[in-house]
Amino acid sequence: MPDDGGRMQRLYRPDAHTRIVSNPDFYDKDIVSIRDMTRGQIESILDLSAKMVPYANGEKVARPLAGKIVGNLFFEPSTRTRLSFESAAHRLGADVIDVSQVSETSISKGETLADTIRMVDAYCDVIVLRHPHEGAARLAAKFSENPVINAGDGAGSHPTQTLLDLFTIKRAKGRIDGLNIALVGDLKYGRTVHSLADALTTFGANLTFVAPESLQMPEDIVKDLEERGCNPVVTSDLGGVIGGADVLYVTRIQRERFPDPSEYRKVAGTYRIDNAILREASKDMIVMHPLPRIDEIAPEVDGTPHAKYFEQAFNGIPVRMALLMAILGGEL
Amino acid sequence: MKEIRVAPIRNGTVIDHITAGQALNVLKILGVNEHSIDSTISVVIKVPSQKGMKWKDVVKLEDRELDPETVDKIALIAPNATIVIIRDYYVAEKYKVKLADKIVGLARCSNPHCITNMGEPVAPEFNVVSRDPLKLRCAYCDRKLTNISDNLL
Numbered sequence: 001m002p003d004d005g006g007r008m009q010r011l012y013r014p015d016a017h018t019r020i021v022s023n024p025d026f027y028d029k030d031i032v033s034i035r036d037m038t039r040g041q042i043e044s045i046l047d048l049s050a051k052m053v054p055y056a057n058g059e060k061v062a063r064p065l066a067g068k069i070v071g072n073l074f075f076e077p078s079t080r081t082r083l084s085f086e087s088a089a090h091r092l093g094a095d096v097i098d099v100s101q102v103s104e105t106s107i108s109k110g111e112t113l114a115d116t117i118r119m120v121d122a123y124c125d126v127i128v129l130r131h132p133h134e135g136a137a138r139l140a141a142k143f144s145e146n147p148v149i150n151a152g153d154g155a156g157s158h159p160t161q162t163l164l165d166l167f168t169i170k171r172a173k174g175r176i177d178g179l180n181i182a183l184v185g186d187l188k189y190g191r192t193v194h195s196l197a198d199a200l201t202t203f204g205a206n207l208t209f210v211a212p213e214s215l216q217m218p219e220d221i222v223k224d225l226e227e228r229g230c231n232p233v234v235t236s237d238l239g240g241v242i243g244g245a246d247v248l249y250v251t252r253i254q255r256e257r258f259p260d261p262s263e264y265r266k267v268a269g270t271y272r273i274d275n276a277i278l279r280e281a282s283k284d285m286i287v288m289h290p291l292p293r294i295d296e297i298a299p300e301v302d303g304t305p306h307a308k309y310f311e312q313a314f315n316g317i318p319v320r321m322a323l324l325m326a327i328l329g330g331e332l
Numbered sequence: 333m334k335e336i337r338v339a340p341i342r343n344g345t346v347i348d349h350i351t352a353g354q355a356l357n358v359l360k361i362l363g364v365n366e367h368s369i370d371s372t373i374s375v376v377i378k379v380p381s382q383k384g385m386k387w388k389d390v391v392k393l394e395d396r397e398l399d400p401e402t403v404d405k406i407a408l409i410a411p412n413a414t415i416v417i418i419r420d421y422y423v424a425e426k427y428k429v430k431l432a433d434k435i436v437g438l439a440r441c442s443n444p445h446c447i448t449n450m451g452e453p454v455a456p457e458f459n460v461v462s463r464d465p466l467k468l469r470c471a472y473c474d475r476k477l478t479n480i481s482d483n484l485l
Contacts, residue, residue, distance in 0.1 A: 033474060035474070112451065112452050112453060113447065113450075113452055114452050114453050114454070131447075132445075133445055133446065133447040133450055134443060134445050134446050134447065134472070134473035134474075134475070135441075135446050135447040135448060135470065135472030135473035135474070136447045138447075138471065138472045138473075139447045139448075139452055139454060139472055142454065153447075153473075154445050154473075155445065156473055156474060157474070220476060
């Protein structure tokens with residue numbers, strides 16, 4: 001969130017009588033990477049997200065962002081992120097324009113992302129960008145006058161996913177500090193787990209990385225976390241971790257990462273969560289997954305109190321509502 | 333008796349205290365190739381150093397002084413290098429290369445999927461996260477730059 005040269009002070013006018021006022025730090029700012037946010041700023045978004053829940057599930061109705069336009073610019077297919085941003089915008093009374101097709105047409109004509117962004121910028125008040133190349137959101141933020149929210153850029157950042165993961169953990173466990181959190185599955189290529197590990201370190205969680213050697217957390221990320229005071233346990237043994245875990249964060253192991261299909265089946269089978277393996281877990285251990293799942297979690301787990309992944313998917317709405325509120329200066 | 337490996341120069345630049353093994357990369361930065369050599373260049377690789385470093389490389393360029401951008405690039409691969417400008421056999425100027433906090437337009441990102449490698453109208457940009465050992469992080473994709481010498485622009 002770079003310095004805005006006083007734009008915030010000129011434009012942000014909190015009303016003394018409002019009941020829900022968002023953190024002014026976010027007003028008119030870009031959300032590019034979770035690394036740009038302090039712990040206090042993250043906590044303020046999580047607090048605001050909690051206040052958004054009754055509006056997110058339709059229990060309460062309000063239109064604090066009426067007259068605002070959210071521009072969804074998705075260069076890659078997405079279901080949850082795109083729909084939950086749309087839903088979040090509608091729940092707050094904002095309009096949504098989908099400019100993805102326009103951008104695809106322009107790209108096929110050879111237009112740069114910088115030019116596409118400058119065009120889309122003129123059509124809306126905030127841009128939500130999903131792009132296949134890492135660093136695309138930072139570039140977009142540079143060329144856009146209006147704020148940009150990174151909805152995933154290649155294998156890079158996905159800060160709104162990280163925020164909703166943190167929100168889910170906090171709602172389920174009441175805290176994040178000191179929890180034993182095991183990240184399981186594809187930790188090498190998984191977009192969500194890198195930013196999540198970073199943020200969990202900021203919150204002082206104890207991390208365990210459970211993955212086959214070929215899909216283990218990249219060494220430079222582990223080293224970074226160690227430099228920041230986290231000492232993650234790196235293992236391939238899921239069974240040995242479950243008993244002591246407060247949170248099991250499972251990710252999809254992609255078939256295409258394995259040239260040998262039999263090797264894939266072996267690995268995927270080893271990291272499958274079912275009721276048998278959950279017998280080792282403590283009663284209040286929660287299982288999370290960014291979805292879509294293929295067969296990493298057996299459907300029989302869905303009905304257990306451990307399963308939090310559908311709630312996690314819902315949490316995308318209050319968290320994205322909180323961000324839109326904070327960025328666009330909405331008040332309730 | 334002190335052995336003189338390379339004779340003193342009358343006018344030009346001595347790039348001293350180059351990280352051992354980086355002299356050939358310094359020549360690459362200087363754009364030295366068979367079509368561009370107008371005057372004598374002496375290269376000494378892996379000689380004992382009296383300062384902190386055990387070994388060093390030295391490059392002497394006759395009749396050439398360096399522009400600031402070239403010096404900035406040298407700082408990327410030889411952060412302890414010293415630039416000595418010689419005029420009429422005397423040391424006219426002597427300074428250590430200095431690495432800025434932000435490196436703009438001197439090297440490309442080593443991540444092939446980084447947006448800065450996709451023909452966008454921006455110069456690659458890196459933040460210096462550590463000076464010794466030198467670690468740079470791309471300001472766009474946030475990845476660490478590996479093989480700096482291979483990625484110099």
